[in-house]
Amino acid sequence: MSYTVFLVEDEQNLSEALKAYMEREGWTVQLFHDGDKANEAVEETPHLWVLDIMLPGTDGYQILKNIREKQGDIPVIFISARDQDLDRVLGLEMGSDDYISKPFLPQELIIRAKKLLTRTYGQESEESKKIELNDYTIDAEARTVTDNHQPEQPVDLTTKEMDLILLLTEQVGKALSREDIIEEVWGENYFGSERAVDDVVRRVRKKMPRIHLETLYGFGYRILSS
Template sequence: MSEYLVYLVEDEENLSEVLKAYLEKEGWNVRVFHDGDAARDVIVDKPHLWILDIMLPGTDGYQLLKAIKEEADTPVIFISARDQDLDRVLGLEMGSDDYLAKPFLPQELIIRAKKLLNRIYGTTTQEQKKIDLNQYTIDPVGRTVVDEEAEQDSLVDLTTKEMDLILLLTGDIGKAFSREKIIEHVWGENYFGSERAVDDVVRRVRKKMPRIHLETLYGYGYRILSS
C-alpha cells in the first residue's frame, strides 16, 4: 500500500506546511489540523497514521491520543518541543508508537513514518494468500480475521497489535517466537516497556479466537500450532 491517509496535527503553520509537503512526496494523502478540537472531530475517519504535536490549542496531544486509541488502535507518532524524556515516556505509556523531539529534520519524520507504516500494514501484495486455520480465515493483505463458525461469517474485532501478533505467528505455523522478537515486530525496536505487554496481547487473542492453538513456551515465548 502506498496511498496512506495521514492526519497531521500541528499548530505551527509553517512547520505543518513543510511536513505536509514532505509527506505528500511519498504519495500519501495528508490532512493538516491546527488545533486538537478539529482533529478530535475526525477520529472516526480512522486514518492509517496520526502525527500529533503535544502542545495544541483546545484538546492537547495527550487527550487526543487517548481519544484516538479509544476509537481504534491507529498508529501515532508524537512530536514535541517540551521535556523530551517525560513526553516520550508518557506518550509511549499512553499508546503512542513513536516519538520525535523538536527540532528534527523532516526526512527523519518520513523515515520513522515509513518504518511504522510498513510494520503495521506491511509491504504485502495481493499475491499473499489467505490463511485458513481452525475455521478462521486470516487475510494478511486486508488485515482481517473472519470466524467461519460464527453466524454470517463474523469479523473478529482485533486491535492493531493483536492483528500484528496473529500475522507474525501464523506467518510461520509451528515456529516459536521469543518475547523479544514479538516485541520488536509488534511494538518496534524503540519499545522499552515490560514484556508483560506480550502476555496481555496473547491473552486477548486467546479470548477473541478461542479455537486458535496459541501455545506458551514458558521462559521463552509463543507459537501457533496447526491443530
C-alpha cells in the same frame, strides 16, 4: 501504497513543510492546526496520526486517549518541542507508537513514518505501488494511466508524456524547473528549446483534464494532490 495521514500541528510553516514531504511519498495528508478540530476527527480511520502534544484547545494527550478508545491500533507518532523523558514515557505509556522531539528534519519524520507504516500494514505489493491521484490511477511499473471515470480505457500517452507524469507524481507537491525536467526526461545531452516541456505539459493537460498540474511562471511545474 497511498496512505492517508492526519497531521496535527499548530505551527503553520512546519505543518506545510511536513505535508509537502509526505505528499512527495504519494500520501494523502489532512492538516489540523488546533486540537479541537483534530479531536472531532478521531472517529475517522487514517493509516497514521502525526500528533503534536502542545496544541490550542484539546491537547495531544487527550486526542491520543480518544484515538485509542475509538480506533484502537491506528499508529500514532507524537511530536513535541519538549524534549523531556517524562513526555516521552507518558506518550508511549498512553499508546503512542513513536516520539520525535523538535527541532527535527522533515526527512527524519518520513523515515520513522515509513518504518511504522510498513510494520503496521506490511510491505508494499506490486498493486500498492500504483498511485491514485486526481481521479487517475498511475502505474509506474506498467507505465499506464487510467481515468477512474472510464477505467476500461487507458489514457493514451506518448513516451515523453508518460515520463513527465511519472517524474512529477514521484514528487507530488515539489516544484521542478524546466531545466530539471529537461535533464530527467530528455537527458543531459538534449540541446533543444525548453519549450518542449511546455508542449508536453499542454498535451498532458488535454489528455488528463482533471490532473492538477500547476504552472510556476518563469520557473517550471508541479503536480498537486488536490
